[in-house]
Structure formats: C-alpha cells, structure tokens
Amino acid sequence: MGLDKTFKDYANDFSCDTLDQWIEHLATVELTYTGNSACVTCGDSVEFNWTGKLKNGLTYPQVLCEVCKLQ
Amino acid sequence: MSCDDHTAQNDSASVEATFGSAIKDNAVVKGFVTIIKNEGKEDEQVLCRNKPNLLTNNGRDYAIAQFYTNTTSGGVGMNFIALTSDSTGADATDTTLPSEITTNGLERALATTISHSADTNSTTLNKIFTASGTHTAVQMSGTFNQLAVGGTIAHEAVFTPVTLASSDTLSVTWTLTLG
Numbered sequence: 001m002g003l004d005k006t007f008k009d010y011a012n013d014f015s016c017d018t019l020d021q022w023i024e025h026l027a028t029v030e031l032t033y034t035g036n037s038a039c040v041t042c043g044d045s046v047e048f049n050w051t052g053k054l055k056n057g058l059t060y061p062q063v064l065c066e067v068c069k070l071q
Numbered sequence: 072m073s074c075d076d077h078t079a080q081n082d083s084a085s086v087e088a089t090f091g092s093a094i095k096d097n098a099v100v101k102g103f104v105t106i107i108k109n110e111g112k113e114d115e116q117v118l119c120r121n122k123p124n125l126l127t128n129n130g131r132d133y134a135i136a137q138f139y140t141n142t143t144s145g146g147v148g149m150n151f152i153a154l155t156s157d158s159t160g161a162d163a164t165d166t167t168l169p170s171e172i173t174t175n176g177l178e179r180a181l182a183t184t185i186s187h188s189a190d191t192n193s194t195t196l197n198k199i200f201t202a203s204g205t206h207t208a209v210q211m212s213g214t215f216n217q218l219a220v221g222g223t224i225a226h227e228a229v230f231t232p233v234t235l236a237s238s239d240t241l242s243v244t245w246t247l248t249l250g
Contacts, residue, residue: 009191032188033186036185037183037184060197
C-alpha cells in the first residue's frame with residue numbers, strides 16, 4: 001500500500017496527517033536536509049546539507065556559519 | 072553541527088487556531104502555518120500553530136505550469152513571505168494579498184530558512200520579521216514568487232490578529248507538502 005497521508009517519508013515508508021506526528025518522526029530517522037538558513041548565532045545566511053535526526057522540534061536544522069563554528 | 076541540543080519551541084504557549092472551511096483537501100500542495108510573536112521572549116504569543124493554509128487558484132496553476140505546461144525555463148519558487156492587516160480572510164480567488172504591508176519591517180521578504188529533506192514531500196519556509204514601527208491587527212500571510220509587490224500568490228493563511236510595536240518580532244513558518 002502506498003503512502004496516503006499528508007506528510008510522506010518515502011525512504012522510511014512512513015506517512016502521517018499532522019505536523020506534530022511529522023516532527024516526532026523526524027526525531028527518529030536520519031534524513032538529509034538541504035537549503036539555506038540564518039546562522040543561529042550571527043544571523044548570516046548559511047547554505048546547509050545536513051544529515052541527522054531532528055530533535056529540535058522543528059522541521060529544519062538550526063545551523064551555524066563557519067565563523068561562529070570556530071569560536 | 073548538531074541539532075540534538077536545540078529546543079526552540081515553547082510548548083506551553085497558548086494556541087489559538089481556527090480551521091477554515093476554505094481549505095482545499097485535494098490541493099496538490101498542502102501546508103501548515105505557525106506564527107509566533109516575540110518567539111523565545113517572555114511575552115511570546117503563539118498566534119496560530121500548525122494551521123492548514125489555503126492554496127490559491129493562481130498558486131495551483133503556477134505549480135502545474137512548473138510541472139507540466141512550461142515549455143521554457145521554470146519560475147522562481149514560492150518562497151517570499153508577505154503580511155497584511157486586511158480582515159477579509161483568505162480566498163482561493165485572491166491574486167494579491169489585500170492591503171499588503173510594505174513598510175516598517177513587515178514588508179515582503181525572502182524566507183530566511185528554506186529547507187527540504189530528500190525522499191520526503193516536506194519543505195519548510197521561515198522568516199522572522201522585526202517591526203520597525205507600529206503595526207495594528209496583522210492577521211494574514213501569503214507566499215509569493217518574487218520580492219517586489221506583485222507576482223503570483225500561492226498560499227494564504229489567517230491568524231489571530233496581532234499588534235506589533237517597534238522591535239517586536241513575528242516568526243512565520245510555512246511547512247508545505249507536495250505530493
């Protein structure tokens with residue numbers, strides 16, 4: 001049977017209808033997130049390609065820029 | 072970088088969300104909107120949390136054009152976020168965001184966070200606006216495909232009206248699913 005709910009994780013054969021369930025799921029599986037975001041420390045724009053389990057209650061990783069990483 | 076240590080959501084905040092009757096369950100793109108005033112501060116206020124949004128007719132056509140009917144290069148993503156104090160509500164026939172705010176920190180902006188996870192159908196857009204003047208009864212947001220006023224509107228969502236003073240922030244998060 002295919003994935004028939006609103007949120008779909010094809011790699012892990014999972015789907016759900018609520019964002020809360022989706023966020024719970026993201027905390028349990030490793031996925032690769034790509035995009036850009038503001039550095040949580042300085043606010044500079046950062047391009048990211050990050051793989052891991054998201055346990056921050058969000059649907060995207062919070063990132064640091066290279067300069068802030070070194071501090 | 073590790074994300075394991077971050078806990079940014081305040082789950083104890085009050086939630087006020089009204090589920091609109093205009094939601095199109097058969098929309099090719101579905102989405103949820105969370106809007107928080109002064110996130111992370113003592114006076115944090117959740118204006119709506121995970122509220123389904125509306126896909127406009129023009130937004131649906133734009134998506135279809137990107138997928139099926141364009142015969143030249145594609146268009147820019149719907150990743151610009153706009154706000155308004157207009158109280159007429161979200162409407163699938165809207166071609167603009169009525170009375171869109173264009174000043175004092177709440178003008179349309181490119182999402183600061185644009186994130187997609189491979190092998191899923193989920194994408195997140197987030198922008199934290201900082202007011203540089205007073206805004207009264209801000210209550211609707213939309214997404215567009217360009218920075219300047221105009222362009223194509225894809226999504227609209229209404230939230231609890233909120234008044235912002237200078238330096239107040241408004242975090243707008245769209246979590247969108249396609250397919």
